Amino acid sequence: MxxxxxxxxxxxxxxxxxxxxxxxxxxxxxxxxxxGGRPRAVRELLLVTALFLVYKLGRLLASGRVAxxxxxxxxxxRLERVLDLPSEAGVQQELxxxxxxxxxxxxxxxYVHFPAAIAFLLWIYLRRxxxxxxxxxxxxxxxxxxxxxxxxxxxxxPRMLPHTGLIDTAARFGPAVYGPPQADTVANxxxxxxxxxxxxxxxxxxxxxxxSRTRWRWLWLLHPVLTIAVVVSTANHYWLDGxxxxxLLAVSVLLLRPPAADRPAGVPG
Numbered sequence: 607m608x609x610x611x612x613x614x615x616x617x618x619x620x621x622x623x624x625x626x627x628x629x630x631x632x633x634x635x636x637x638x639x640x641x642g643g644r645p646r647a648v649r650e651l652l653l654v655t656a657l658f659l660v661y662k663l664g665r666l667l668a669s670g671r672v673a674x675x676x677x678x679x680x681x682x683x684r685l686e687r688v689l690d691l692p693s694e695a696g697v698q699q700e701l702x703x704x705x706x707x708x709x710x711x712x713x714x715x716x717y718v719h720f721p722a723a724i725a726f727l728l729w730i731y732l733r734r735x736x737x738x739x740x741x742x743x744x745x746x747x748x749x750x751x752x753x754x755x756x757x758x759x760x761x762x763x764p765r766m767l768p769h770t771g772l773i774d775t776a777a778r779f780g781p782a783v784y785g786p787p788q789a790d791t792v793a794n795x796x797x798x799x800x801x802x803x804x805x806x807x808x809x810x811x812x813x814x815x816x817x818s819r820t821r822w823r824w825l826w827l828l829h830p831v832l833t834i835a836v837v838v839s840t841a842n843h844y845w846l847d848g849x850x851x852x853x854l855l856a857v858s859v860l861l862l863r864p865p866a867a868d869r870p871a872g873v874p875g
Contacts, residue, residue, distance in 0.1 A: 644735035654727065654742070661749055662793075667757065672787075675760035675796035679767055682799070682844050691845045694764050694838050695771040701839040705779070711836045712776045716783045719803050722829070726810045734817040740862065741813045747858045748805050752851065756797035763798040765841035772841040800851030801843045807833040808855055 701707055723745075731738045765774040766787075776782045787795040807830040814826040837843040 644731065645739065647731075650731065650742075657746055657749070661753055671760045672762075672796065675762040676766070678759055679762040679764070679798075682761065682846055683764070683767065683770065686845055694841060694844065697835070697839045698772055698775070698841060701775070708775055708779050711840050712779060712781055714832065714836045715776065715803070715840055715842060716781050718833075719806065722810060723806050726813065730813055730817065734813075737813065737817050741809065743862050744812075744855075744858050745806065745809050747862060748809065748851070748855055749802060751854050751858070752800050752802050752805065755800060755850075756794065759799060760794075760796040761798040761847075762796050763842050764844055766795075770841075775840045776842075798843055799847045800854060801837055801847035802851065803837050803843070804830060804833050804848040805851035805855055808852060812855075812859070 701711060727738075727742070727745075730741055764770055764772050765777075776784070784793060784795055811826040811830050815823045818826075834848050837848070838845060
């Protein structure tokens with residue numbers, strides 16, 4: 607018997623997330639939006655843009671605490687050694703053996719993060735509207751919690767700690783994303799923990815796995831795995847930046863259930 611056509615069984619968490627939206631008896635679209643529960647495009651564009659601007663503003667508000675950011679960086683580095691986590695320097699040394707891989711990793715860091723998130727949100731909005739609101743809530747919650755931590759715990763990335771033996775691969779080999787931290791008016795470079803590069807990549811993989819039926823859907827996990835390898839080997843993040851954001855994502859997914867319109871009547875959430 608095929609795994610895709612097995613006998614019915616009680617719906618688990620993953621099954622509930624995949625279940626199509628239940629239309630009211632009147633035939634009206636759920637959620638007051640377009641058919642299939644899709645919110646209005648202009649409203650969503652304005653909402654996502656506003657959330658992004660708030661996030662960027664919040665990151666800038668956390669700048670200027672340089673001494674605290676470096677003190678926290680030294681604490682994180684020592685904690686990782688106490689926990690016997692692999693050295694980021696060792697991972698970077700493996701990357702530096704290949705100029706092609708160094709350039710590829712720098713390009714992945716610079717050019718994949720935001721375009722992948724935008725493409726994913728657009729795809730799920732158009733093709734899986736039942737799940738779009740839930741994905742947007744999870745991503746917004748994760749980003750909001752990350753912003754609070756950026757404000758409370760400024761953290762210099764490992765590329766700024768010379769004693770670690772790490773180098774800034776983007777600045778050395780290109781393409782570079784950041785300029786000098788003291789002159790950067792666009793990004794807060796002292797907001798390493800948690801890593802939203804890893805967090806958003808994990809949300810993308812989760813959303814695509816949940817909304818896909820193909821047996822190859824698990825290959826989407828390669829995106830967060832590659833992202834972890836890239837951000838660590840380029841010295842933009844510590845291992846703990848990824849561990850913390852994945853823990854926060856797990857909590858967000860447990861707390862944020864799919865909307866009621868995603869579940870048939872009589873099925874508890």
